[in-house]
Amino acid sequence: MVIARSGSKRWISAADTAATKLGLRVGMPAAKAQALVQGLVMIDADTAADLAALERLALWALSQYSPVVAMDPPDGIVMDTEGADHLQGGEDLMLSGLVNRFRGRGLAARAAIADTWGAAHALARTTDRETVIVGRGDAARAANRLPLSSLRLPAETVQSLRTLGFTTVGDLAATPRAPLTLRFGLEVGRRLDQMFGHIAEPIDPIRPAELVEVQKSFAEPIGAPETIEKYVSRLVRQLCLELEKRGLGVRRADLIVHRVDNTIQALRAGTAKPVRDIAWLTKLFRDRIERIEPGFGIEKLGLAAILAEPLIEAQSASSLIEEQVTDVTPLIDVLGNRGGQRIFRVAPVASDVPERSVRRIAPIADEDGATWPLNWPRPPRLLARPELIEVIALLPDHPPVSFTWRSKRRRVKRADGPERIFGEWWKRSSEWVAVRDYFVVEDDRGERFWIFRSGDGVDAETGSHKWFMHGMFA
Amino acid sequence: MSAAVATLNPVLHELRGKIASLEGAGSRNRSILPFGVPEVDAQLPGGGLAFGALHEVAGGGNGAIDGAAAALFIGGIAARTTGKVVWCLTRFDLFFPALAQVGLHPDRVIFVECDKEETVLASFEEALRYGGLGAVVAELVRLPMTASRRLQLAAEKSGTLGLVIRRWRRQTEASDFGMPTAAATRWRISVLPSEPLPVPGVGRARWLAELMRVRAGEGGEFIIGACDGQGRICLSSETANGPDQAGRSFAIGRKAAGGHRQERFEAMDFGS
Numbered sequence: 001m002v003i004a005r006s007g008s009k010r011w012i013s014a015a016d017t018a019a020t021k022l023g024l025r026v027g028m029p030a031a032k033a034q035a036l037v038q039g040l041v042m043i044d045a046d047t048a049a050d051l052a053a054l055e056r057l058a059l060w061a062l063s064q065y066s067p068v069v070a071m072d073p074p075d076g077i078v079m080d081t082e083g084a085d086h087l088q089g090g091e092d093l094m095l096s097g098l099v100n101r102f103r104g105r106g107l108a109a110r111a112a113i114a115d116t117w118g119a120a121h122a123l124a125r126t127t128d129r130e131t132v133i134v135g136r137g138d139a140a141r142a143a144n145r146l147p148l149s150s151l152r153l154p155a156e157t158v159q160s161l162r163t164l165g166f167t168t169v170g171d172l173a174a175t176p177r178a179p180l181t182l183r184f185g186l187e188v189g190r191r192l193d194q195m196f197g198h199i200a201e202p203i204d205p206i207r208p209a210e211l212v213e214v215q216k217s218f219a220e221p222i223g224a225p226e227t228i229e230k231y232v233s234r235l236v237r238q239l240c241l242e243l244e245k246r247g248l249g250v251r252r253a254d255l256i257v258h259r260v261d262n263t264i265q266a267l268r269a270g271t272a273k274p275v276r277d278i279a280w281l282t283k284l285f286r287d288r289i290e291r292i293e294p295g296f297g298i299e300k301l302g303l304a305a306i307l308a309e310p311l312i313e314a315q316s317a318s319s320l321i322e323e324q325v326t327d328v329t330p331l332i333d334v335l336g337n338r339g340g341q342r343i344f345r346v347a348p349v350a351s352d353v354p355e356r357s358v359r360r361i362a363p364i365a366d367e368d369g370a371t372w373p374l375n376w377p378r379p380p381r382l383l384a385r386p387e388l389i390e391v392i393a394l395l396p397d398h399p400p401v402s403f404t405w406r407s408k409r410r411r412v413k414r415a416d417g418p419e420r421i422f423g424e425w426w427k428r429s430s431e432w433v434a435v436r437d438y439f440v441v442e443d444d445r446g447e448r449f450w451i452f453r454s455g456d457g458v459d460a461e462t463g464s465h466k467w468f469m470h471g472m473f474a
Numbered sequence: 475m476s477a478a479v480a481t482l483n484p485v486l487h488e489l490r491g492k493i494a495s496l497e498g499a500g501s502r503n504r505s506i507l508p509f510g511v512p513e514v515d516a517q518l519p520g521g522g523l524a525f526g527a528l529h530e531v532a533g534g535g536n537g538a539i540d541g542a543a544a545a546l547f548i549g550g551i552a553a554r555t556t557g558k559v560v561w562c563l564t565r566f567d568l569f570f571p572a573l574a575q576v577g578l579h580p581d582r583v584i585f586v587e588c589d590k591e592e593t594v595l596a597s598f599e600e601a602l603r604y605g606g607l608g609a610v611v612a613e614l615v616r617l618p619m620t621a622s623r624r625l626q627l628a629a630e631k632s633g634t635l636g637l638v639i640r641r642w643r644r645q646t647e648a649s650d651f652g653m654p655t656a657a658a659t660r661w662r663i664s665v666l667p668s669e670p671l672p673v674p675g676v677g678r679a680r681w682l683a684e685l686m687r688v689r690a691g692e693g694g695e696f697i698i699g700a701c702d703g704q705g706r707i708c709l710s711s712e713t714a715n716g717p718d719q720a721g722r723s724f725a726i727g728r729k730a731a732g733g734h735r736q737e738r739f740e741a742m743d744f745g746s
Contacts, residue, residue, distance in 0.1 A: 326606030
């Protein structure tokens with residue numbers, strides 16, 4: 001529990017879960033808390049250190065998630081992830097990944113995505129869920145239910161509004177604006193408009209000191225795609241020169257578009273390996289220039305190497321005899337930056353359970369030559385979930401005589417098996433004695449399937465003795 | 475015959491020569507991927523699957539939905555190429571150990587799992603254009619003529635082997651396979667009862683491979699043994715009896731003596 005002071009007042013500025021369980025709340029006077037709970041551990045708040053930590057977090061988020069990141073003191077970070085979420089596999093995955101990363105470090109975090117800074121700010125602080133995603137255009141509906149305190153207004157204003165009978169943002173939005181402005185000033189209306197997206201609230205992105213960044217301001221705003229493309233390729237050339245001076249290659253590059261209406265749009269391109277190749281970087285951005293909405297015009301373009309790594313120039317193989325191995329990383333980058341797709345390789349896992357024996361790895365992960373043991377036949381198509389089938393079979397270890405799958409009855413002509421697969425008790429205790437008996441069966445038309453019986457056919461402890469379809473052979 | 479043409483129309487002959495030299499430039503060494511089965515290769519112009527072209531494969535019968543045989547057939551072809559393989563699809567239900575069993579190493583295959591079919595087409599084209607890859611595979615429901623033409627051009631330009639697995643969500647959609655595309659060859663792979671063994675059990679899988687369409691060539695039907703993955707290079711086994719007429723007369727196979735590596739599938743013709 002952390003105590004903050006302002007003048008002679010002492011109040012709680014942060015409380016951990018244990019404290020919250022005891023009924024302590026942020027904003028409660030410290031004396032009251034002491035009266036409620038005995039033996040309370042109190043630490044003086046260190047605002048400066050908090051702010052410094054927040055800035056470190058923001059810089060980290062800048063390199064990981066989005067080109068436009070700013071601190072939202074005292075306890076938040078705001079990001080504009082539009083045009084960057086695809087690098088993390090979409091909004092859903094990005095948000096859950098973010099929260100999980102925090103949790104891995106022992107930090108609790110809540111995250112929200114919404115159309116406006118105001119709505120995201122409020123949602124992240126008011127809901128109980130760890131991640132909230134509000135769809136495009138739904139911000140207004142979501143915001144209506146939020147309490148007044150989430151409107152980023154001074155505490156006194158919120159208190160007076162409460163006294164007047166307002167409880168939610170929706171209440172306030174439904175009231176005529178003029179009397180409110182007369183009584184409380186412009187701030188209330190401005191915050192409401194920001195939350196509902198009626199006025200823009202640009203995020204002023206933070207920039208680390210050593211960032212490699214090039215910019216170009218225009219005397220006349222530009223808007224035509226060809227013009228943008230021309231300047232982007234110029235910026236790329238400049239950036240590559242800068243990087244070359246420092247011996248760096250770029251892993252993540254951001255194109256930041258400042259428009260005349262004071263909004264910022266950003267495009268982020270990621271590469272699988274450090275690059276300093278002008279043509280390649282230009283291509284990564286050129287594919288998506290059409291996504292830039294120039295609006296009334298663009299007054300400034302910035303290109304920043306948000307994540308740069310040392311790049312060592314290596315001589316490419318020039319031998320005439322040796323077969324040249326094509327480097328596929330440029331292709332992976334082009335596909336990966338397009339969005340709407342996941343790129344991966346698969347690698348074996350030492351597990352007998354079929355659905356656990358394959359894992360996805362990064363497309364440029366080291367090639368270790370590992371593959372699966374090839375002694376038992378495996379079907380090329382595996383059902384995501386084994387499907388229950390009805391079977392006539394002789395217990396304990398005979399293959400089925402016939403089975404019914406997807407309401408079609410098939411007579412088994414030939415069969416191989418059983419291949420017994422044991423449960424992995426070190427993963428789940430319920431698999432202690434679990435067994436699956438797999439059979440390869442072929443029906444009279446020649447279709448081959450991979451079916452299994454849960455259990456060994458004798459002992460009911462080992463499984464339900466139900467039969468399942470798991471895959472199709474060729 | 476070409477000499478006769480040369481005397482008849484020297485201009486045409488010269489143009490043809492020019493085109494041939496243009497097409498052959500750079501890709502002379504690796505313009506064809508033979509199956510290593512004389513009967514099948516004889517049906518294909520140049521003696522094998524052409525690099526720098528699009529090839530379509532679908533499953534027959536019930537296999538049109540799951541496309542298991544088609545995937546394994548394609549996997550075997552891709553395994554015999556060199557270089558990386560890019561595999562674009564929308565739903566990832568491949569079980570890779572099976573592909574490893576036909577000799578395709580997991581290190582070689584980069585999967586692109588797309589949200590939409592259009593993204594599959596776009597990624598497929600991008601990968602075909604890229605060049606230097608062993609093969610590019612796409613699992614597609616629909617392949618319109620215009621799209622296939624673009625893909626064919628992309629493949630021609632880079633000399634990459636483009637392989638399309640046609641799979642449908644339901645059986646009725648399979649009629650889409652009747653529509654023409656710009657692909658150089660079109661195959662249908664149906665499952666047949668496996669090779670009989672002297673003991674109970676499932677023998678080596680057999681397929682009916684129908685070469686339904688081939689540019690500048692005639693189609694055919696072959697009964698083939700499924701891809702064999704004992705060696706790094708997977709050779710489809712010998713065909714049963716060349717073009718199989720209406721008979722569907724299954725040849726009786728007999729395993730040749732020898733190690734796993736030379737597992738060959740020999741057959742006798744009972745048909746006419």
